[in-house]
Amino acid sequence: MKLYGAPMPAPNPRRVRMFLAELGVDVPETPVDLRKREHKSPEYREKNSLGQIPTLELDDGSTLSESVAICRYFQALHPEPALFGGTAFETAQVDMWIRRVEFIVMTPVGNFWRHAHPFTAPLLTQFKDFGESNREAYAGAQRWLDRELAAGSFIAGETFSMADICALSTVDFASWIGLPIAPEHTRLTDWHARVSARPSALA
Template sequence: MRFYDSLGPNPQVVRTFAAEKGIALARVPVDIMAGENRSEAFRAINPLGQMPALQLDDGTVVTEVTAICELLEDLHPQPALIGTNAVERAETRMWVRRFDLALLEPFMLGFRATLARSFFAPRMPLLSEAAGQEMMAHWAERLRFFDALLAGRRFVCGDRFSLADIPLGAFLRFAPAAGVSLPADLDWIPGWLDRLAARGTFDA
């Protein structure tokens, strides 16, 4: 397998997931700052020009971080990061979907249209800057909602660390580094981020 890797939270999700499972991926760096992911050569791998991508030994290419992680879970079931039974797997997927729709998508739409506008404007259609600011405000509001909803848990799925922790953790670790401050009135998330950092796999 060849893992097309780059800067950014999405590739970090796969690197962390693989590290938690002890999987060594053959990494192929892609320079997104130079637009290599938009090149004809990379679009032959992923026509959407998005990162990351996993190319299997038979040439099959899988993109989208959740799909890649699901594949790695199927190929390497232990330790189980999606779940050991149908109920656990459903719970994990429920939280992943909630975060995708309510937090990660608004964050990226808002971030690209505001703080990162000069970088993304030549590369893709963007919301207006005003709409981007609204998206960032919506993201912060929803983050406070989930912060309160998850109070008292060790991880998103209770005591069970899972895929549900990884994408949100990767994005919330990325945000301050990209100039986006987390709301100051969060109660649960700061301690949760500390627990994720202590695992060491978010530095993979």
């Protein structure tokens, strides 16, 4: 089995590394050089037609992409600890929170990166006004998430889950591109410290 990825700050390969560290499963990462655009090469696109990382390649040559789908596969092979929830309702709740993190929190961060950040400007056509508007959208997402965290220590309640991994990779990527957590969001700040203190956060 081969896991294609890239080091920090790339947020999506980090999710898989962190998930594997939580499971205690060792799958070394095969690096894809993003600066050399290796992820857009014909060879890599054979494995993932979208040219994105991470991608998991099984020994029979079949491939799987999308960070959360790859983690779901490893969870099925290694059921404990249950990071996608235990009961039917908990599993659905974790899925709901993964989706909320991606649509509400990650979307404005991605839009800012794509349309307002100087790093991507030479690579893509940017709509700067739209891109800049995502600062406020992400500020709103932080306010919402900070309120929601009144319900528990972790994103999906009192248990650490895949939703925390998705949120940590998002919030840290956002900080790296210039969108830090606003200090008035004390619950979000505390959550960030709590999750960052896990050894898996360094994976």
